[in-house]
Amino acid sequence: MKSFAEIREMAVARKGEDGLAAHLPTLPETPLRDLPDDRLLAEFTKRIFQAGFNWSVIETKWPGFEAAFHGFDPGRNAMMSDEDLDRHLSNKEIVRNGAKILTVRDNAIFLSDLAREHGGAARFLGDWPVEDTVGLFELLKKRGARLGGMTGQYALRFAGYDAMVLSKSVVAALNMAGVIDGAATSKTAMHKAQAAFNAWHDESGERYAVISRTLAAAVPD
Numbered sequence: 001m002k003s004f005a006e007i008r009e010m011a012v013a014r015k016g017e018d019g020l021a022a023h024l025p026t027l028p029e030t031p032l033r034d035l036p037d038d039r040l041l042a043e044f045t046k047r048i049f050q051a052g053f054n055w056s057v058i059e060t061k062w063p064g065f066e067a068a069f070h071g072f073d074p075g076r077n078a079m080m081s082d083e084d085l086d087r088h089l090s091n092k093e094i095v096r097n098g099a100k101i102l103t104v105r106d107n108a109i110f111l112s113d114l115a116r117e118h119g120g121a122a123r124f125l126g127d128w129p130v131e132d133t134v135g136l137f138e139l140l141k142k143r144g145a146r147l148g149g150m151t152g153q154y155a156l157r158f159a160g161y162d163a164m165v166l167s168k169s170v171v172a173a174l175n176m177a178g179v180i181d182g183a184a185t186s187k188t189a190m191h192k193a194q195a196a197f198n199a200w201h202d203e204s205g206e207r208y209a210v211i212s213r214t215l216a217a218a219v220p221d
Contacts, residue, residue: 033126
């Protein structure tokens, strides 16, 4: 397996020091554990609606989403009725995708359950050990709605968790580095990726999100 120093050299060769620095993520203003649970539900919802869609359209319509879903209050949305669903499906201020709208209810239930079990959903998820990020991915996939794959990974990253993201470029870099051979969808491949990230973190002291973006910069776009 290539060292992180070697991978960073490749990223610098492609992007330059300034280009790589611009490519790297900044620390979030508020870490995930300190977010109100309504902001976590909002983040989940935004990434679900952006999946397979034009991200800028969702950003433009986002004030309409906030109004339609009552500021993403988990308790209120967990009680979404058939009448509420009908109202959402006729609301031109949001994207009227019935299956995705229902994820607001289902993920509100998921977060409400976590809050009851652990005293706060965002705090529980935010305190999940980053050296077992794949375990957190699995939790979102099993108990959340449409939070498997890249959607859940991006949601965690944007919510302030120091997550690796197994994007197409990162997976290509993991192959180049000798970590996996092929896709990163099986449990075996994901655990190999996690072990590599843990080793690179120990080597460099860098945040996992920084390692992830450096990997992406080390291979052709």
